[in-house]
Amino acid sequence: MQGLFNRSTATHFHPSLSLRVDALTGNGWLYPPSHIPLVYNRRMMHILPIPPSGPVRATFLARPNRFIVRAETPVLGVFDAYMPNPGRLRELLLPGATLLLSPTAGKQPFVVAGVERDGEPVMLHTHWNNLVARRLLEARLVPGLEDAEVVRAEFPVGHSRFDFLLRDPRGELLLEVKSCTLFGNGVAMFPDAITERGRRHLEELAALSREGRRCAVLFVVHTPRVSCFQPDYHTDLDFAQTLVAVRRDVQIVAASVRWNADLTLDETVRALPIPWPRIARESQDRGAYLLLLRLPEPRRIDVGGLGTIDFAAGHYIYVGSAMRGLTARMARHVRLRKQYHWHVDYLRARADRAEVLAVRSSKREECSLAKAVGTLFQAGPAGFGSSDCDCPTHLFYCGAAHPLDQRDFHGLLERFRMRP
């Protein structure tokens, strides 16, 4: 505590102020008689349980499962670290990315606190997100909730538990906080993987609101490089549609924060607009998709009307669309047992891995998407999946590396998926 005090700060004390030191973080807070806290430390936000020397920087190698990442440093060699974020994070955890680790007493010696993207840290620890939210609330920095004070964290209501019970001049307010690390093209999106639990929370808040409670959801976006927030209707259509449906009952707030290189939180917090008309229009079960397939070995495949074609081993991307029933179409492509109808069905049958990425849109974008994929990867057989359009092909060969391990491919996805 002593070290946090410097002379110049102390000279600003008013006799009526009292000092309170946060037991968890060691940060000091000045409380005026009205009990409205003032932040005295301009770089106020040394709030994460990270040593004063800052996080340990390591190179990301792989993610063997949801909870473990493999990392490397010149001193420590190769080791596993605990990943406290269940999201997919594919655009952040690219091979060679710089991880920001903190020592921990757990089974693994380190926990992943964050990762650098384009040289700037993104905080990844989902449990620490509530430390961030709490400190922003206490510093009156959450847009639209500047008057609210924290009454209690982890507040139970019925069978559910919400992150915070707040109180402002209008009364009590339930707050649920979400951590958002998915962004690109100036747009922040949530979630990056389907979250049935998150969707249920929204419905519970809406139901409580109809019973007379005030409810809010706060999306904390861990980058300053965005100018708006949208639910990720490409990845989780149900969540997006639910968010649109509950927004009249539940206050929805999105705010971006900025992390310094040492994972202290900058004081810059910005309210992010949420373009509801655009979100409502685009959160529909229609648009284009990218089917990612892997052939484990070279195969000669009979592709119906196209004849017999030799395919190299490796990853392929097929571009298609369904302006109705997109979810069902995507599920059909991933399923193995079915009648062969499209060219890609023949290739799918020989692939050992299949995953599909939606690019939902109210406009037909299949062909412009195929053209964009063609700028990154090699064109596949002529006429493959493009019998009804002028494109040379809708199949592309990516070689041995998974497309989702490639920065350029994420850039393409962001251009098509993240529209301001």
Ligand SMILES: [Zn+2]
């Ligand atoms: Zn086309």
